[in-house]
Amino acid sequence: xxxxxxxxxxxxxxxxxxxxxxxxxxxxxxxxxxxxxxxxxxxxxxxxxxxxxxxxxxxxxxxxxxxxxxxxxxxxxxxxxxxxxxxxxxxxxxxxxxxxxxxxxxxxxxxxxxxxxxxxxxxxxxxxxxxxxxxxxxxxxxxxxxxxxxxxxxxxxxxxxxxxxxxxxxxxxxxxx
Amino acid sequence: xxxxxxxxxxxxxxxxxxxxxxxxxxxxxxxxxxxxxxxxxxxxxxxxxxxxxxxxxxxxxxxxxxxxxxxxxxxxxxxxxxxxxxxxxxxxxxxxxxxxxxxxxxxxxxxxxxxxxxxxxxxxxxxxxxxxxxxxxxxxxxxxxxxxxxxxxxxxxxxxxxxxxxxxxxxxxxxxx
DNA sequence: TTCTAATCAGCAGTAAACAC
DNA sequence: GTGTTTACTGCTGATTAGAA
Numbered sequence: 001x002x003x004x005x006x007x008x009x010x011x012x013x014x015x016x017x018x019x020x021x022x023x024x025x026x027x028x029x030x031x032x033x034x035x036x037x038x039x040x041x042x043x044x045x046x047x048x049x050x051x052x053x054x055x056x057x058x059x060x061x062x063x064x065x066x067x068x069x070x071x072x073x074x075x076x077x078x079x080x081x082x083x084x085x086x087x088x089x090x091x092x093x094x095x096x097x098x099x100x101x102x103x104x105x106x107x108x109x110x111x112x113x114x115x116x117x118x119x120x121x122x123x124x125x126x127x128x129x130x131x132x133x134x135x136x137x138x139x140x141x142x143x144x145x146x147x148x149x150x151x152x153x154x155x156x157x158x159x160x161x162x163x164x165x166x167x168x169x170x171x172x173x174x175x176x177x
Numbered sequence: 178x179x180x181x182x183x184x185x186x187x188x189x190x191x192x193x194x195x196x197x198x199x200x201x202x203x204x205x206x207x208x209x210x211x212x213x214x215x216x217x218x219x220x221x222x223x224x225x226x227x228x229x230x231x232x233x234x235x236x237x238x239x240x241x242x243x244x245x246x247x248x249x250x251x252x253x254x255x256x257x258x259x260x261x262x263x264x265x266x267x268x269x270x271x272x273x274x275x276x277x278x279x280x281x282x283x284x285x286x287x288x289x290x291x292x293x294x295x296x297x298x299x300x301x302x303x304x305x306x307x308x309x310x311x312x313x314x315x316x317x318x319x320x321x322x323x324x325x326x327x328x329x330x331x332x333x334x335x336x337x338x339x340x341x342x343x344x345x346x347x348x349x350x351x352x353x354x
Numbered sequence: 355t356t357c358t359a360a361t362c363a364g365c366a367g368t369a370a371a372c373a374c
Numbered sequence: 375g376t377g378t379t380t381a382c383t384g385c386t387g388a389t390t391a392g393a394a
Contacts, residue, residue: 073371073372074370074371074381075380076373076380077379077380094363094364096363112381115364116380117379120379120380120381122364123366123367124378126365251391251392251393253358253359253393253394254359271385274384289360290359290360292384293359296386297359297360300386300387301357303387
């Protein structure tokens with residue numbers, strides 16, 4: 001008997017509601033992953049590579065074993081799911097919660113998984129772009145959805161003092177001179 | 178067949194749930210709220226993604242009425258709690274989960290609340306700095322804890338030009354003690 | 355009104371499972 | 375073995391809404 005999530009501590013959680021998912025009913029099998037997660041963890045690996053003496057970034061992690069291992073294996077997207085996701089991505093790489101919700105319902109994935117998929121997809125595209133640049137390749141060799149997203153990103157970061165408030169010349173005396 | 182877990186939701190971000198430690202000395206003043214929240218985000222449309230273009234801004238969120246309203250009112254930090262938080266912040270504005278945990282236990286707040294407090298505190302300081310800059314004020318008019326934090330930020334993002342502001346030795350309380 | 359507790363969504367970084 | 379996907383963590387910035 002699985003007794004799915006018996007109480008446990010409930011764990012709050014924010015991202016996705018999850019619980020009352022109306023549709024998505026496989027009906028049988030599928031051991032529902034218990035939402036119980038304790039992740040109290042916190043620290044991450046250090047960063048700030050330079051500088052022998054950095055202020056205090058994060059000490060190494062505690063256990064770094066996520067609940068995945070404790071609960072179950074990863075689920076990979078099927079061809080159908082992937083097709084839909086990629087189609088939607090080409091239409092809009094950053095869909096709203098609303099749209100993501102609809103997609104999730106369509107392909108029977110959790111909203112959370114859909115959200116993560118889009119995030120990872122964006123990251124992947126960025127990484128690809130970086131590689132392309134480093135290889136000195138033509139931009140033409142970059143897929144169009146990629147170009148679109150990157151262009152969008154560039155546009156956004158360039159507006160106002162949004163991104164680099166502290167780095168702007170003239171604002172801080174120690175800035176770029 | 179997709180057959181993936183339905184509810185699951187895996188949640189996560191909540192980070193630390195309502196403190197599974199039952200023996201957290203029940204303070205008379207503060208009732209530690211068990212942060213069990215089931216954020217149900219909404220759906221509602223309102224957006225029109227314009228297909229890839231116009232990244233301008235996100236559509237207004239639906240109602241974003243979260244558990245707060247459903248469960249209970251906001252809890253504000255007491256003077257004692259605030260005193261501790263601010264002291265710790267002056268020592269280190271970005272404490273590790275460990276430290277946060279200790280603080281939370283000390284002042285009888287949830288770890289999540291402590292984390293949020295630090296986040297908001299940093300945001301506040303940044304905002305203040307921005308205002309100061311826009312007003313063209315001197316940096317000297319900025320409180321020191323603020324300068325410290327901002328300098329730290331600048332160092333990290335700029336990684337090369339960081340030196341000037343805190344070039345003077347021993348400005349950082351963090352990490353050194 | 356301002357201040358602040360709390361949420362949401364995105365990102366970088368990372369880890370582990372999976373594919374090659 | 376490396377490389378790719380799924381997933382999670384903490385953080386930021388923006389935003390919402392409750393208290394003062």
